[in-house]
Amino acid sequence: MPDGVTGTGIGAAVKRVEDQRFLTGRGNYTDDINRPGQTYAYVLRSPHAHATIKSIDTAAASAASGVVAVFTGADMEVGGLPCGWLIHNEDGSPMHEPPHPPLAVGKVRHVGDQVAAVIAESLAEAKNAAELIKVDYGVLPAVMNMKAAEAGGTLVHDDIGTNKCYDWGIGDKDAVDAALAASAHVTEIDIVNNRLIPNAMEPRAAVADFNGANSEYTLYTTSQNPHVIRLLMGAFVLSLPEHKLRVIAPDVGGGFGSKIFLYAEETIITWASARIGRPIKWTADRSEAFMTDAHGRDHVTHAKLGIDANGKFTALKVETYANMGAYLSTFASSVPTYLYATLLAGVYTTPVIYANVKAIFTNTVPVDAYRGAGRPEASYLLERIVDRAARETGVDQLEIRRHNMIQPDAFPYQTPVALSYDSGNYQATLDSALSLGDVPGFPARKAASAAKGLKRGIGYSTYIEACGIAPSAVAGALGARAGLYESAEVRVHPTGSVTIFTGSHSHGQGHETTFAQIVSDQLGIAMENIEINHGDTGNVQFGMGTYGSRSLAVGGTALVKATGKIIAKASKIAAHIMEASADDIEFKDGNFTVAGTDKSMAFGEIALAAYVPHNFPHDELEPGLDETAFYDPANFTFPGGTHICEVEVDPETGVVKVDSFTAVDDIGRVINPMIVEGQVHGGVAQGIGQALLEGCSYDSDGQLLTGSYMDYTMPRADNLPTFKVATQSTLCTHNILGVKGVGEVGAIGSPPAVINAIVDALSDLGVKDISMPATSSKVWQAIQDARG
Amino acid sequence: MPTVSMTVNGKPVSGEVEARTLLVQFLRDQLRLTGTHVGCDTSQCGACVVHIDGESAKSCTMLALQADGAAVTTIEGLADGETLHPMQEAFRNNHGLQCGFCTPGMVMSAIDLVKKNPKASETEIREWLEGNICRCTGYHNIVKSIQEAAGNMGG
Incomplete structure (x- = not known):
């Protein structure tokens, strides 16, 4: 389609309409909203990762200055926060869905779990009163290690008799085992996909306003999907008819997945607003965000890739432990299954694939979708094991990829893990990226770095993702409890x-x-x-x-x-x-x-x-x-592309500098190239963040060690290069616009490119692996270990 | 409660505050100037940056009473009607913002940078932004915006 008559049509880099209000301080974010007669909620949270609640004494708090009401789990007899996707075990039985009460009942299961809500005339009075609540905890051992938790011992949820939420599989296991046994070479890898904390810059917030005159609730909340919040909160938790519950998600300051889910706090204040007959505002501070926003990733995986004498991939076998955290968040169960294992063919013709995923409850914050959601975990695994296979078999990094890529004339392409790719040209994005990233000039740059005493490496990622999960009927057959x-x-x-x-x-x-x-x-x-x-x-x-x-x-x-x-x-x-x-x-x-x-x-x-x-x-x-x-789409869409990272590593300090990052993505038709490039920049920044800087850390007692910006390293401007970004489009064949989606490609494609680049830089020292985040201390240690 | 008086965006204002009231709380909750945002509680994200007597400062990290008598400029005070300040215009022109939450602090911080260092290099811009976190843009277009604005502001 050509540009529209107004010069603002499809393909035009139109300046954004919304910017005028954001640039002049006239955005309307949830915390900017105030209602007449508004009160303020403060949530008292568990300081323990795992404990029984023996008693809660709220008398002093209730009597404190300015306090309107104090609620605990005993007061709030409502449904639990539901999970939106039912996964079945390999034996056909359904997953465990333990209750997720908005306010804890009987037990707390992670640091930050909600224990009581104090509603007061001011936030300061609510906070002061919360300090007067006496909670008698019976502290229990924290369940932190997934493999130990699988074996039993202390249970996060006593009633289900196990810490395993589900044990799921996809693909032909016997065929994979046979193909691996017959392979000329088998590359194995152990991969940890580090737990991340989303950190949208706007902390979650909500304002609930019950109007007794017509029994209507209005909830302003930081949500990516207000209708879903209305449906889940109304139908499953508070038993409110939808015509009496209006949910408004006004300007929302970033989401990255973390604002998809139905959360306890917005539910508590909606319920409480009717109890006190006044509006209630709740705003998370950043510390609360760290310990209550659903975290992302957190996989531990062992994988095997078979290769025949001609260098063709023969089979892939993947065994993954996926951390669910303490409770099932809204879409948690779907992330390490249908958004992860179905992507394990990547852009390659691997004929047989089997994946087993064990989802484990631990005494940590719930884990759910974060930018990419399952697909970054798949692409990281694939692009790392392919990189290693190339090194083990003495094949060039680009050659092993080209040799195994799905050909441009092979679409639609049915993978062995359920998906059918409609279109793509992985060779074209690779060729384009090699040019944009000036890969032919790499040897000269490597020599120049060496002259400065620095080790330069280049890393590739030829990735695929699946967007716009659909169609509803298929998703429903696989356990989705929502339409798509x-x-x-x-x-x-x-x-x-x-x-x-x-x-x-x-x-x-x-x-x-x-x-x-x-x-x-x-x-x-x-x-x-x-x-x-x-x-x-x-x-x-x-x-x-x-x-x-x-x-x-x-x-x-x-x-x-x-x-x-x-x-x-x-x-x-x-x-x-x-x-x-x-x-x-x-x-x-x-x-x-x-x-x-x-x-x-x-x-x-x-x-x-x-x-x-x-x-x-x-x-x-x-x-x-x-x-x-x-x-209701007929299929997913399948963006894909090539990311190339060049790093310089200082072998004396382990400091890694991303010297250049090139991304050529096939996202289908481009509507606004300016916005598309911005989406790629942001996704790549988050991917580089995961690879080099970000990592949620708990101690063995379940205390969150990365609970603020002083401990959790967010990418800053001086951690990142100027990006080289381009698109190379094939059209989606099953939607009118031919579009595929761009929000997540940066975060999906980039982490393996960064790690592969570091491994490349240090390979002549004998370094074979670096786990994410590749901090300077970790890199330095790997160099020391390799040197013996 | 003590009374604090200051000039905000050119207008004299005063109000009663608790001794512990932060400047950002005074701006947002009492003056209803909600363009200044709070993104963290450890003084690191920079969403709350305003100008105090022309210098950028994190309004979450000073008490309202510390700004007594000062001239405060917030994001709401930059544009001339609907005509944007060159830094605002450069952010718009270069897609230097996405969700908009960090943007007010970014713009206020960037204006102070260009004032102090009109010919800042890319490296100097990136280092200056150490105190402003953006989760959306990867900073690429923020840096471009500041470079363009520096040129337009006479740098």
Whole structure:
């Protein structure tokens, strides 16, 4: 599609509509919202990783200055926070789903678990009163090590009799074992995918406001999917009908997955608001965010890759332990299964694959989706084991990849782990990246580094991901308890301006711009006449929200479907007014024209005729111009690409500098290249963060050692290079726009490129592996160990 | 409670505060200037950066009473009507923001950098931003924005 008539159509690097308010301090984030008569909640949290609650004495707190109410688990007889995906064990039995009460009942299971909620006139008074609550804990040993926990001993959830949530498998185990036994070479690897803490810059917050006059609840909350929050909270926890619960996710300051989930605090204050008859605000401080936002990753894996005498991959066998934390978060169970093991073919033709995943409860913060969610774990495993296989078999890093890649003419390509890739050209993204990253110049740069006493290395990652998880029927058969469609309403106003209601939610992605570009392109009207409305269940018909890079592929397609309905109806109106057959009406550049004539009506004229229907085909159509579409995709989309990292390592200090990072991604059709590049930059920064800097750490007692920005290393500007980013597109074959998704590619593709680069830099010293995060001390130690 | 008086975005303001009230709390909760954000509790993320008598400072790390008599500028005070300050304009032009939460602090911090070091190199810009954390952009476009603004601000 060419640029739209307004110059703001598909493919144009349009400056963002939303920036004016963000740049002038007029964003409207949840903590910016205040309601008349508002009170403040403070949540008293467990200082222990694992303990029984023998008693809680709230008398002094209840009597303290400014306190309105104090609630504990005994007061809050509601449903538990539900899990949205039922996984079945290999033997066919269902996973364990232990209760997840919003306020702890009988036991606390991680540091930060909610013990009591204090509601007061001010936050300071709520905090002061919380210090007066006397909790008598019976401290228990903390369950921290997944493999030890699998064996039994202390149980996180006594009632289920095990610490294993599920033991799941995919693929043909016998065929894999046979193929490995027959392979000329088998490469093995032990991989830890480090636990990460998402750290959206806006801490979670919520304002709950119960209106007793009509028994309606309004909840403002930091969510990526307000309709899902309404559904889960209303139907499963608080037993509220959805028409009495309005959930608004206003401007949200980043999510990265952590704001998908239904959390205890928003649930507690919604419930409590009705109990006290006043609005309640709760805002996490950063310390609370560290110990309550769902964490990401945390896999321990052993894998084997078989290779035949011709260098072809024969089989892949993967055994993974996945940490669930103390409770099942909303989509936790799906991440190490259908979002991980199904990606283990990567871009390669490995004919047989088997993966077993054991999900384990521990006394840690729940683990759930974080940017990439399962797919970074798959790509890290694959690209590390391929890198090692190349070194073990003496094959060039690029040659082993090219030799095993799915060919451009092989699509659709059915993998042995359920997915069917619709399109891609992995050779093209690789070639493009080699050029953009000036790989031919690497030897000269390596020599220049060596002259400075530095070890330079280059690392590759040719990755794939799956976005826009779908279709609903298939996901449902695999255990999903939600649909995976999206909806859009196009409301044309009488004078021709348009309001879009989308179930997608923007928390940094720029939908107000990208979605308006699509509508501008489709309807031929100017961007300034298009408003994107999202994030309010009181306005938007329904929606599944934004996660898994799904907004454009699913929500954008729903939007195009709805605009198509508008054009179809408007064409009939135009035909009636211009006394022509609807088949003869052509719509182009915002004008309806009778083919072969100069008779034409503008979009705005048709809009007016629809709402002032004096000359209108009443026998055929209803007045008005307002259409809704739901779209349930036929398949995932499959972005992929090549990331190349060059590092310089100082062998004397172990300090790693990312000297250059090149990403060429195939994300399908690009709507706004400026926004696309920004998404890649951010994802790569998080991937480099995982590879070099970030790692959640607990001690053996379950105390969180990385509980602030003083302990958890967030990537800063001086940790990162200027990125080299480009796209190389093949179109998605099963959505109208041909789009694939871009939000996660950076975080999925980059970590193995970084680690492979470090291993490359140090390989001549004998270093074969570096675990993430590759801190300077870890790198220095690896050098010392290799030197003996 | 003690009374604090200061000039905020050119207007004289005063209010009663507790001795422990932080400047950011005074700005957000009492003056309802919610453009200044709180992203951490250890004085590291920089979402709360404002200008105190022309110098960038973290408003979560000083008491409201410490700003008594000072001239405070927040993100709301930069633009001239709807005409953006060159730093704001450069962030818009270079896609230097995504979710917008760190942005006010980034912009305020960046203006102080350009004032102090109008010809800052990329390395100097990146090092200056040590005290401002962004989770969305990977800093790539923030650095570009600051470079462009420095040129437009006469650097």
